Amino acid sequence: xxxxxxxxxxxxxxxxxxxxxxxxxxxxxxxxxxxxxxxxxxxxxxxxxxxxxxxxxxxxxxxxxxxxxxxxxxxxxxxxxxxxxxxxxxxxxxxxxxxxxxxxxxxxxxxxxxxxxxxxxxxxxxxxxxxxxxxxxxxxxxxxxxxxxxxxxxxxxxxxxxxxxxxxxxxxxxxxxxxxxxxxxxxxxxxxxxxxxx
Amino acid sequence: xxxxxxxxxxxxxxxxxxxxxxxxxxxxxxxxxxxxxxxxxxxxxxxxxxxxxxxxxxxxxxxxxxxxxxxxxxxxxxxxxxxxxxxxxxxxxxxxxxxxxxxxxxxxxxxxxxxxxxxxxxxxxxxxxxxxxxxxxxxxxxxxxxxxxxxxxxxxxxxxxxxxxxxxxxxxxxxxxxxxxxxxxxxxxxxxxxxxxxxxxxxxxxxxxxxxxxxxxxxxxxxxxxxxxxxxxxxxxxxxxxxxxxxxxxxxxxxxxxxxxxxxxxxxxxxxxxxxxxxxxxxxxxxxxxxxxxxxxxxxxxxxxxxxxxxxxxxxxxxxxxxxxxxxxxxxxxxxxxxxxxxxxxxxxxxxxxxxxxxxxxxxxxxxxxxxxxxxxxxxxxxxxxxxxxxxxxx
Numbered sequence: 001x002x003x004x005x006x007x008x009x010x011x012x013x014x015x016x017x018x019x020x021x022x023x024x025x026x027x028x029x030x031x032x033x034x035x036x037x038x039x040x041x042x043x044x045x046x047x048x049x050x051x052x053x054x055x056x057x058x059x060x061x062x063x064x065x066x067x068x069x070x071x072x073x074x075x076x077x078x079x080x081x082x083x084x085x086x087x088x089x090x091x092x093x094x095x096x097x098x099x100x101x102x103x104x105x106x107x108x109x110x111x112x113x114x115x116x117x118x119x120x121x122x123x124x125x126x127x128x129x130x131x132x133x134x135x136x137x138x139x140x141x142x143x144x145x146x147x148x149x150x151x152x153x154x155x156x157x158x159x160x161x162x163x164x165x166x167x168x169x170x171x172x173x174x175x176x177x178x179x180x181x182x183x184x185x186x187x188x189x190x191x192x193x194x195x196x197x198x
Numbered sequence: 199x200x201x202x203x204x205x206x207x208x209x210x211x212x213x214x215x216x217x218x219x220x221x222x223x224x225x226x227x228x229x230x231x232x233x234x235x236x237x238x239x240x241x242x243x244x245x246x247x248x249x250x251x252x253x254x255x256x257x258x259x260x261x262x263x264x265x266x267x268x269x270x271x272x273x274x275x276x277x278x279x280x281x282x283x284x285x286x287x288x289x290x291x292x293x294x295x296x297x298x299x300x301x302x303x304x305x306x307x308x309x310x311x312x313x314x315x316x317x318x319x320x321x322x323x324x325x326x327x328x329x330x331x332x333x334x335x336x337x338x339x340x341x342x343x344x345x346x347x348x349x350x351x352x353x354x355x356x357x358x359x360x361x362x363x364x365x366x367x368x369x370x371x372x373x374x375x376x377x378x379x380x381x382x383x384x385x386x387x388x389x390x391x392x393x394x395x396x397x398x399x400x401x402x403x404x405x406x407x408x409x410x411x412x413x414x415x416x417x418x419x420x421x422x423x424x425x426x427x428x429x430x431x432x433x434x435x436x437x438x439x440x441x442x443x444x445x446x447x448x449x450x451x452x453x454x455x456x457x458x459x460x461x462x463x464x465x466x467x468x469x470x471x472x473x474x475x476x477x478x479x480x481x482x483x484x485x486x487x488x489x490x491x492x493x494x495x496x497x498x499x500x501x502x503x504x505x506x507x508x509x510x511x512x513x514x515x516x517x518x519x520x521x522x523x524x525x526x527x528x529x530x531x532x533x534x535x536x537x538x539x540x541x542x543x544x545x546x547x548x549x550x551x552x553x554x555x556x557x558x559x560x561x562x563x564x565x566x567x568x569x570x571x572x573x574x575x576x577x578x579x580x581x582x583x584x585x586x587x588x589x590x591x592x593x
Contacts, residue, residue: 041549047554047555047556050552050553051553051570051573051574054521054553054574055573055574055576056577057577057584058581059549059581060551061540061544061550061551062552062553062554063537063540063552068544071544071545072545073545073547076547
């Protein structure tokens with residue numbers, strides 16, 4: 001499993017109720033159910049991926065997470081996960097508040113745009129950066145925003161929420177291996193993972 | 199629902215099945231119907247395939263739609279050319295795997311394929327009920343099915359599965375007998391008919407009632423209202439397809455001719471198809487049953503009956519895990535109606551999966567072989583079976 005998902009999984013205690021927003025093919029959910037005995041559900045927009053999840057025995061809804069997230073009762077989940085999708089969300093504050101309405105805690109991860117590799121690309125080439133974590137050309141990308149670890153921390157503070165835990169990691173996009181970055185994370189981490197609460 | 203029956207291409211089949219009958223509600227213990235009327239005795243025709251586990255925890259009740267019957271899969275004899283209506287879904291290794299599950303399918307009350315309906319003989323008179331048959335509801339159909347499940351000694355169904363009007367019965371089961379169903383699969387269905395769906399049903403009923411042979415439902419001794427029923431069926435078939443499906447299937451192609459006939463014969467393939475479907479239906483279906491079942495579907499309103507106007511409240515009692523499936527080109531029970539079900543279930547904190555399958559074939563898509571549909575149901579049932587077996591007391 002992807003290294004960032006391993007970190008997320010390590011933060012979740014056995015038996016928890018988990019919602020994975022944008023759960024893809026259900027990799028994290030299956031892992032959490034098998035290894036941690038959680039009760040997991042997911043939301044996925046893509047028909048094929050959502051169907052794949054249901055076929056493998058996961059409880060998954062096909063739909064737009066921004067809409068679907070609204071219908072659950074308060075504190076229905078212990079954790080609501082938004083993994084590597086924040087950069088595609090139109091209204092991050094609305095979504096994150098909704099996550100913390102239906103769940104006690106939120107876990108958000110995203111590619112760090114202030115990684116030194118990205119900074120150097122802009123500095124030396126003058127073109128919009130393309131990295132393994134953000135592999136798209138500017139004209140053909142699902143991402144509508146770029147985020148740095150500093151940005152996210154400030155944003156969470158501004159909207160009146162709290163960061164309960166964070167990990168800056170250095171790993172490649174689909175890689176199973178990686179390491180925690182403690183020194184100069186905003187410069188050296190490729191991804192940030194944050195646990196947030198009210 | 200249309201008929202799309204052909205043998206499985208890989209030859210997998212449940213084999214020979216037998217239609218059985220269960221009679222209950224003998225007078226004076228008649229079945230009390232939602233209308234207040236009483237009906238008895240009541241016979242249900244049903245078929246089973248697969249084997250009930252010793253723990254009796256693997257029973258799947260399949261609920262048929264308007265024109266279906268208890269013959270869900272397999273054949274009656276080795277020479278039988280026509281397998282059951284959902285043969286591609288029910289069988290060894292299929293979506294509803296008969297190596298794992300014990301499948302039950304019964305004909306609804308009000309039907310005409312062995313269960314008590316308007317064409318059945320009324321004991322008091324020795325003649326067919328006709329319009330003296332009381333109006334039955336989706337709830338009454340489900341109450342009768344529950345009597346059968348009790349009779350079979352099944353405490354809790356692993357799953358109730360059905361599409362269209364069968365899907366309404368699925369939803370009804372989950373709120374009427376919440377402790378009796380571990381899971382539910384609702385396909386191409388709705389909590390209540392839209393005005394569009396009622397309108398089509400009404401036109402179909404009018405076609406039957408306008409046929410002089412209908413004779414206010416009393417036609418069992420003479421000619422049947424075949425023209426009316428055929429037209430009703432033709433209307434149904436239009437609603438089961440879609441603009442896209444009809445364009446692909448027929449376009450403006452002519453039937454066995456190169457030019458117009460300049461009279462009122464069937465020139466277009468679509469005309470010929472509808473006439474054929476109408477004719478074929480008349481041989482196997484009772485016009486009064488058509489009236490009763492479509493009326494039951496039109497009356498059905500889960501939101502009003504179980505939630506006093508609130509879909510969320512309607513599902514408050516439900517305990518099952520749900521799989522809801524809609525099809526992109528279904529304009530009779532469009533996706534938004536499935537999403538309303540999903541939304542109400544979510545607000546109740548229920549475990550619900552949902553998928554909108556991309557399909558060209560309109561409402562009929564659930565009756566057509568579709569690997570995705572089979573895989574979804576298979577995966578869902580396997581999970582529920584696993585969960586039920588690891589914690590038998592948890593619903």
